[in-house]
Amino acid sequence: xxxxxxxxxxxxxxxxxxxxxxxxxxxxxxxxxxxxxxxxxxxxxxxxxxxxxxxxxxxxxxxxxxxxxxxxxxxxxxxxxxxxxxxxxxxxxxxxxxxxxxxxxxxxxxxxxxxxxxxxxxxxxxxxxxxxxxxxxxxxxxxxxxxxxxxxxxxxxxxxxxxxxxxxxxxxxxxxxxxxxxxxxxxxxxxxxxxxxxxxxxxxxxxxxxxxxxxxxxxxxxxxxxxxxxxxxxxxxxxxxxxxxxxxxxxxxxxxx
Numbered sequence: 313x314x315x316x317x318x319x320x321x322x323x324x325x326x327x328x329x330x331x332x333x334x335x336x337x338x339x340x341x342x343x344x345x346x347x348x349x350x351x352x353x354x355x356x357x358x359x360x361x362x363x364x365x366x367x368x369x370x371x372x373x374x375x376x377x378x379x380x381x382x383x384x385x386x387x388x389x390x391x392x393x394x395x396x397x398x399x400x401x402x403x404x405x406x407x408x409x410x411x412x413x414x415x416x417x418x419x420x421x422x423x424x425x426x427x428x429x430x431x432x433x434x435x436x437x438x439x440x441x442x443x444x445x446x447x448x449x450x451x452x453x454x455x456x457x458x459x460x461x462x463x464x465x466x467x468x469x470x471x472x473x474x475x476x477x478x479x480x481x482x483x484x485x486x487x488x489x490x491x492x493x494x495x496x497x498x499x500x501x502x503x504x505x506x507x508x509x510x511x512x513x514x515x516x517x518x519x520x521x522x523x524x525x526x527x528x529x530x531x532x533x534x535x536x537x538x539x540x541x542x543x544x545x546x547x548x549x550x551x552x553x554x555x556x557x558x559x560x561x562x563x564x565x566x567x568x569x
Contacts, residue, residue, distance in 0.1 A: 318563040320352040323391050325429065327377050327420065328398035331502075332357035335509045337533045339396070340564070342513040345523040347394065350563030356382050357399075357568070358541065363416040364403050373545035378420050381542065382569040386427065393429040394520050397421060397487075400478060401436045401502065404470045414477035421485045431487040432516050436475045439494030440501040441468060488519050532561035541568045 324343050326332050332339070336355065343351060356378045360369035363377045377399075397420060403413045417433075424431050444464075475491075482489035493515075496508040504512050540553040556565035 317565075318350050319389070320350050320391055320563075320565070322347040323352045323354065323385065323388075323393040325385075325393060325395035325424065326353065326355045326357060326398075327396065328357050328434075329361040329377070329402045330357075330359045331399050331504055332396070333359060335504055335513060336536055338509040338513040339517070340533065340536070340560075340566075342510070342517045343394065343520065344562070344564070346517055346520040347392075348524055350560075350565070352385070352388075352391070353564060353566040354382065354385055355539075355566060355568045360402065361399070362403050362406065363400065363413055363420070364406075364408060367402075367406075368545075371547045373548075374541060375543065376416075379569070383423070393424070393427050394517075395424050395429045395431040396434065396516060397431060398434040400434075400474060401471060404467060404474060410470050410474035410477060413474055414481065417478065418481045418485075421481055421487055425485040425487070430520065431482075431485070432519065433478050433482045433487050433489050434516065435478055435489060435491040436471045437492045437494075437497055437502060438471060438475055440492070440497035441471055443494070444501045490516055535560055536566065539566060539568050543569075 324340075324347070326336070326339060332355065336357070340351075340353065343353075358367075358369070358372075358374045360367050361374055361377050365376050367374060367376075397417060400413060400417055404410065421431055421433065479489045481487070492504075492512070493508075496504045496512050498505045535558040539557045541557075542555050543550070543552050545551065555567035555569065557568050558566040560566065
C-alpha cells in the first residue's frame, strides 16, 4: 500500500560536502528529535562539492552547492525552515582565496534569511588543522585533493581568514556560528570522526529547540544509503533521478539537489 504523504512540520536544509554526507543520519535523527516530524529535508552535499562551481569526485560530477533548482522550495508552502551551512573549506583546498567563498556563502545565508530560516554556520576545523604536521597534511591532501598542491601555511592563513568571514556573515544575517571542537577529529583532520558525530549534531542543532521523544526506529535511516542526486554526471555522461530520493518511516521526505 502506498504511503499517504503528510504535510511536513518543518523544513530542514543541509548544505555542505563530505562531512554533511557522512554525518547525515545523525543530523536527521537530531533534527527529528528537536523539530518533530515528518520533515521536508533538502540536501545539497557530496564528496568534494564546492560553493563556487561544479566539481568532480572519482568520476561523479555535481553542480555547485545550492544551485538554482535547489531553491524551488521557495514556491512551496511556508513552513518553519532550519538550515545548516557547512564544509566551507573545500574551496580553499581547490585553491580559491577566502573572499569569493565567503561571498558565495553569504548569498546563500542571505537568501535563507529572507525565508525566515534559522540557520547554523559551521566554522572551519582550525584547531584540528593547526595540529597537523607537514607529513599528515601531505597525506590528507593526497587522499582528498589529489590534483591540488596547496601550501600548508597558505592554506592555514586562508582558513583563519575565511573562518572570521563566516562568523561575520552569521552576525550580519542573524545566524548562529558554531566553531567545531578539536576533539571531533582524529587522524583525519577534516572529517568528523564516527564517535563524535552524534555529539556534533547535538551541538549544531541545540538552538533548534528542546528534544522531543521519538518512537524507536521510526526514521528507517538505512534508506539514506540509497540516496541519489537529482542530477549528476558519471564520467561526463548526464544522469537524473526523481526527487524526493527517500521517504523515511515517519513520512520525512529527503531530496538531494
